Amino acid sequence: MKAMYVRVVLLCLAALFLGACGGSSGGGDKATLAKLRDETQRDAAIEELVAAGAASGPTLTKALEDPAIRQAASDALIRIGAPIAPYVIRARDHKDVQVKIAATTVLTALTTQDEAAKESAEATAFSWVSMNGPFGGSVMCVNEDSDGCLLAGLANAGVACSRDNGGTWTTAETGLSEYTVWSIASLNDVLYAATNGHGVFKSTDCGDNWEHSSKGLGNSFVHAVQPVGAVMYAGTRGGVYRSVTGGKNWDLSSDGLDDDEVRCLGSARGVLYAGTSGGDVYRLSPGRTAWGKVGPDLAEGAILSMQLLGDWVYAGSEDGQVFRSTNGGGTWKALPDGLGGEAITSLAEIGSAIFAGTNGGGVRRLMPDDTWATLDEGLLNPTVTAMHVSGNNILSGTDGGGIFFAAARDAEE
Template structure:
């Protein structure tokens, strides 16, 4: 069970970002120990860093690691002493002692260009690595890797996401060929790009309550010609049917999206770290509002969310260290909106206007129901 971190522990301001640590250090990825949330890891331009006090102080844990930029971190959800870190050019390294020592785990990898690494949600011995050329899988905790089929040799895989209700369905975000989907546990893959004008994808986020709803964060690839003809490139795209069709989120278009993170208590709340700040959506990724107060640098590559009792705590990695943010504002939004029912989303048909109509109807019905309940229980 995750230990709660309170805002005072990480010096996070309410509704305003504050710098936490690692000033002048470029942050590529952030990870939280699933057993002890006061223990944090950062993949940086100066290797791997670790904090045991909620991010106040950090120290290098690079014994046995390359002297180069780390790209991604994965922590075993059932044994947090087992940590993997990957490098785009040096491969994958594993620690079984909480980061004190590291050993290369590259047997079977066709390339050492590794962008991301994720654990299978039901088997901690099985991991998926996103590489230049597709996805590789290990079933023995990294001792041996096996390539999968369906990707081109030059395809860079930046992110991998599982259907939380059916882990045999897996999605991969690529840097040049769009989104790929596997329905056999990752053995074979097929692209699902209908409606995606930008095929450069950094990140994916799947709604755990409705896995058919997926958000993709893409690169900003706008050119003067694109602007002239009115095409949308970069930004957020979403699908309601498991990737069969994609639509653009007009409220956050033509922006490079690095990370998408959902709030566990309400999966309609999504945060996006971008090349223009941090944005929050409260309708599953269709409309977005910036929450950039206090940010000195808007190039926000890494983003993690630590659930708390009162409000979400966000940590973001920038080229100038780590920033924190406690989103107390979400409490007021939550009180007004509560949990949006599924039928409101499906009434939308993919348009924000219809979503508003559905939401208004639901609020009217909800008000009438509460009025009847009040009469029923009046003394």
């Protein structure tokens, strides 16, 4: 009789110990479960469980069995993160199929959470190095010709060229040495430069010499030049113009544009996109002569930059927003904040990674969970005015600090 009494006492003590330590995977804390079922106490109970971390495992996995609080328990498990995984793995083998589904969903979220954390850690290791110029003014655009000659469009200083990957820079000898160059594009070994108030210039010698090439261009304030096939387009304050004669003549191509102050152009798969000062995006499809508005009233400020990956279109605005369309502009999503409200002066892409250059907030990278990571190590000037991908490097032009580069592999690791 005495032996039986001792065994009962020991069993009771063991039960109390397991309950206090959270050792039972199926019991949970009845009082806490009751609070979770009470809508007036649920939020407070969840905060307590999250604060307790892994010790809340038994209670929260038990809560998955109750349809009324299953979603709340799932959210709490995800918030706690990896330490809770062993309990959820056991819950995945539950006899109730709904509990299995809930546990599997939580585990999937934890895996995604872990991958995002790794991506974020890798992003913060991204490091910039100065390219030794060009100094003295804002770098308004960066590009390169077919021979790998780097070109930088400058504010009130024309074009600077480098034939040694940014080691040394020279400025254009003739043509546009005192003009602001907003955009540079290459087509058939000819360079085109868009200037602020002086039309379009072109060069055939890596930007050493430039000649005026604006016949037929109805507006001399040109913000962007963009080739599509064998045609060169120019976005101006007075609409879009096109040249099929290598810049010798330009024709107006603005049918369908309600807002004719074009701030940027981009193309992919033969489709041309235009961002305007009114915050709209327009599309010109192959074989069409009229533009269609695909991003009406997208932003409060002007669309300053675009980046295209097939049918995926990214648009950066003057008021610090980035918008994404996954169907060629059919529908748009405003990506979450995290850019500090700074103007998105430029966008670039490496592989599937998107980078945003901002006016004062440096460079940000879009992470898999649609948040933004700051990439400012080594970037001595946070006012980024232009971006370009060259070989294995991503280049960022700044306001007075020259150009910085970082190895593209750092972004892909």
